[in-house]
Amino acid sequence: MATKRPTASPYRCTECGWTTLKWVGRCGECQQWGTVVESTESAGIAPRRVTAIAPAVGRSARPITMIDTTSTPRRTSGIAEFDRVLGGGVVPGAAILLSGEPGVGKSTLLLEVAAQSARAGRRVLYASGEESAAQVRLRAERTGALHDELFLANETDLATILGHVDEVEPDLLIVDSVQTVSSSLSDGLAGHPSQVREVAATLIRVAKERALPIVFVGHVTKDGSIAGPRILEHLVDVVCHFEGDRQTSLRFLRTLKNRFGPTDEVGCFDMTGAGIEEVPDPSRLFLGSGRPVAGTCITIALEGRRALPVEVQALTVPASGPNPRRVVSGVDSPRVAMIIALLEKRAHVDVSKDDVYVSTVGGVRLVEPGADLAIAIAIATAKSERAVRHDVAAIGELSLSGEIRPVTQAAQRRHEASRLGYKTVIDERTSSIGSALQLVKATAMAPAAEGDIPEF
Ligand SMILES: Nc1ncnc2c1ncn2[C@@H]1O[C@H](COP(=O)(O)OP(=O)(O)OP(=O)(O)O)[C@@H](O)[C@H]1O
Numbered sequence: 158m159a160t161k162r163p164t165a166s167p168y169r170c171t172e173c174g175w176t177t178l179k180w181v182g183r184c185g186e187c188q189q190w191g192t193v194v195e196s197t198e199s200a201g202i203a204p205r206r207v208t209a210i211a212p213a214v215g216r217s218a219r220p221i222t223m224i225d226t227t228s229t230p231r232r233t234s235g236i237a238e239f240d241r242v243l244g245g246g247v248v249p250g251a252a253i254l255l256s257g258e259p260g261v262g263k264s265t266l267l268l269e270v271a272a273q274s275a276r277a278g279r280r281v282l283y284a285s286g287e288e289s290a291a292q293v294r295l296r297a298e299r300t301g302a303l304h305d306e307l308f309l310a311n312e313t314d315l316a317t318i319l320g321h322v323d324e325v326e327p328d329l330l331i332v333d334s335v336q337t338v339s340s341s342l343s344d345g346l347a348g349h350p351s352q353v354r355e356v357a358a359t360l361i362r363v364a365k366e367r368a369l370p371i372v373f374v375g376h377v378t379k380d381g382s383i384a385g386p387r388i389l390e391h392l393v394d395v396v397c398h399f400e401g402d403r404q405t406s407l408r409f410l411r412t413l414k415n416r417f418g419p420t421d422e423v424g425c426f427d428m429t430g431a432g433i434e435e436v437p438d439p440s441r442l443f444l445g446s447g448r449p450v451a452g453t454c455i456t457i458a459l460e461g462r463r464a465l466p467v468e469v470q471a472l473t474v475p476a477s478g479p480n481p482r483r484v485v486s487g488v489d490s491p492r493v494a495m496i497i498a499l500l501e502k503r504a505h506v507d508v509s510k511d512d513v514y515v516s517t518v519g520g521v522r523l524v525e526p527g528a529d530l531a532i533a534i535a536i537a538t539a540k541s542e543r544a545v546r547h548d549v550a551a552i553g554e555l556s557l558s559g560e561i562r563p564v565t566q567a568a569q570r571r572h573e574a575s576r577l578g579y580k581t582v583i584d585e586r587t588s589s590i591g592s593a594l595q596l597v598k599a600t601a602m603a604p605a606a607e608g609d610i611p612e613f
């Protein structure tokens with residue numbers, strides 16, 4: 158006698174025959190509501206069969222010149238720095254992935270984007286799988302992001318989020334985070350690669366169908382890459398990374414991929430207790446007091462396509478032990494070691510018996526070789542205890558022969574230097590580190606710092 162096989166998928170859609178292990182309110186296949194019932198109740202439905210694919214023409218292919226783009230103008234998010242990073246605004250139907258370290262401020266930034274959009278008359282649905290609606294509301298109260306057009310849903314089930322989208326009909330959907338949402342169509346727990354793929358693919362399909370822009374928050378792994386399947390980055394149109402040092406309030410938003418604009422734009426933000434604020438002109442953020450102090454030198458660095466003045470500071474003191482210390486912050490340690498060797502060999506600045514400390518102002522990281530010359534001048538003037546004139550900036554990479562090499566986007570950097578009042582820019586036109594130091598020495602002054610030190 159044949160025994161009855163246990164049903165593999167106990168729930169079945171009465172409309173299309175789709176099966177699922179878990180009961181859901183909406184069919185994952187035909188998207189009908191309330192049609193999923195226990196399998197025994199729908200036993201009469203024939204299982205779906207995979208048939209050979211026959212050619213079919215739905216919408217016919219059209220010449221590219223006939224494609225209408227007027228229906229997809231970019232919309233401003235209300236935050237100019239966010240728009241700048243996206244390439245000039247939010248494209249309807251765009252899928253944007255925002256990644257960043259835990260606690261960097263992803264939810265705060267997106268809540269601000271949501272509030273600004275709501276203020277501009279666009280309805281926003283913020284689906285939070287990580288925090289309760291009350292938690293998000295508390296943040297909104299703190300950052301001034303309360304608005305009637307901003308809808309919150311504390312939800313982790315994909316079908317339910319889609320139900321909210323149907324009900325609310327938002328102009329912007331925010332999913333915080335994609336790793337917390339799960340679909341009954343896929344196996345595994347939320348965050349599992351197959352789940353993340355399924356959730357993202359379904360939401361992106363909905364985004365394209367409805368011309369609804371979606372922003373997903375994506376977790377990062379320990380090494381800083383986006384958690385989950387690599388395909389997630391391929392699926393979305395834009396990948397942004399939100400980053401910043403925990404010790405400072407400065408945050409940068411960068412694009413790693415953008416189907417609608419360049420990827421070298423950087424947005425600057427300030428995280429405060431009252432939320433996130435744009436920093437449209439970060440020119441003066443990375444500068445010190447401006448008084449002449451021995452051992453400081455300004456360079457013009459590039460952050461994305463932005464040229465920014467950054468102050469490099471150095472301190473040299475006689476070493477207390479047999480091995481002098483080289484301590485750096487915000488600059489590359491091997492690069493500083495090379496510059497110290499160069500100074501000794503090519504410019505007769507000997508710090509071999511000194512402890513050398515080098516740092517940048519404002520916690521900015523100077524990783525490009527264009528900062529070499531400023532680092533060298535800062536160390537040399539720290540040793541000579543003479544201050545570089547306040548209107549001098551130095552831009553250049555140093556070669557091992559002591560020559561100053563040109564940097565990328567030199568014209569833009571010089572333009573920014575002159576805009577900010579730096580009258581003398583020392584760069585590759587001054588051929589070597591030796592002649593650059595001669596130039597600095599000719600105009601250097603005694604630092605004003607000594608007289609300011611209070612007596613204890
Ligand atoms: N009451 C508060 N006052 C001031 N700053 C706060 C307050 N609460 C949170 N913050 C700041 O907001 C940051 C957290 O921001 P947010 O929750 O947006 O980060 P997140 O990137 O979304 O983090 P997660 O990865 O945990 O979701 C904290 O690190 C803290 O600096």
Ligand SMILES: [Mg+2]
Pocket residue numbers: 263264265287333
């Ligand atoms: Mg968050």
